[in-house]
Amino acid sequence: MQIIRTIVWVLVLVALLLFSLNNWETVSVKIWEGLILDTKLPVLVFASFLLGLLPMWLLHKGAKWRFNRRISALENSVRAASVTTPVAAPVPSPLDPVAADPAAPPPAGLP
Template identity: 60%
Template sequence: MQIIRTIVWVLILAVLLIFSWFNWTPVEVRIWENLLVETKVPALVIVSFLLGLLPMWLYHRGAKWSLNRKIVSLENAARATIAPVAKADPAPSPAPPPAAAPHPSAAPPQPESDHLKPESNTP
């Protein structure tokens, strides 16, 4: 795309140079009643071209800047929407290992204090 743009600008410059070469004559431009400017035709053409090009170029740059800001804003909003979903569903952690069960042949521990023993009726 850059090569096409360069070719177009080179062609415009070549046409402008050829036009300037063949039309290098002085002209009088009356701006107001008392103001008369004597200039060459190519200078008048170049100034007229720039006066027409500059406002449209500025409008184009402003619109492009505004649209780029909207695109960046929408991309950031999309990233913000996607990011919490990925973090909210983490991979499940492994289950803790089961507690060691006592061996079935082992006797339950006996209490050592006397007040837990059953009372006997011996006088």
Template identity: 60%
Template sequence: MQVVRTIVWVLLLVVLLVFSAFNWRPIELTIWQGLVLETKIPALVVVSFLLGLVPMWLLHQGSKWRLHRRISSLETAHRTAVANAAAASPPPEPVREPVREPAHEPVREPSPSPADPAGERPKDPL
């Protein structure tokens, strides 16, 4: 973001220099009836630009400062609330699930294999 900002300011400066080179001539600016200001066109452009930019920049900086203060105060209040809640209540005890007995399924007798046509198998000692 800093690179983009730098590029914009450099381009603005180049445009101002080119404008100044082609318009460097004096003009008379009548401010009031008896007050006449003789100045160059580029000086008038720069002063007009700054008269528009500076108040808006100051307003932006003030808003940014106010929001930073507000955010920091909210963060501090949150940290304080969390610390008070942690100090006031003990940590919850872990929930233990009851131990379940393994389900006993009936033992299935395997079907006779082709190698054992009579279906004779050794008896299970249990």
């Protein structure tokens, strides 16, 4: 799986390099009335991509953090529930003499 991830990243970087080489032109961006920014087109595209990616990345990290906290809380509650005190053996009733002493011979009336 690691080789597939590496191949995909190499292909993305090669595509970004080819895009940058073919579109290396100066672009004027008017920010305010008297402020104009002259930058290269690939820089502008990459900055726009990062500005769009940042909110989704932060949302993903927040959800992942919240789910990890929820899983930890559930695991701790299960762990605490499984470490309970052992239940004592039931006390045999006087009506059931066989259950009181399993090694004793059965009563005379039972086969």
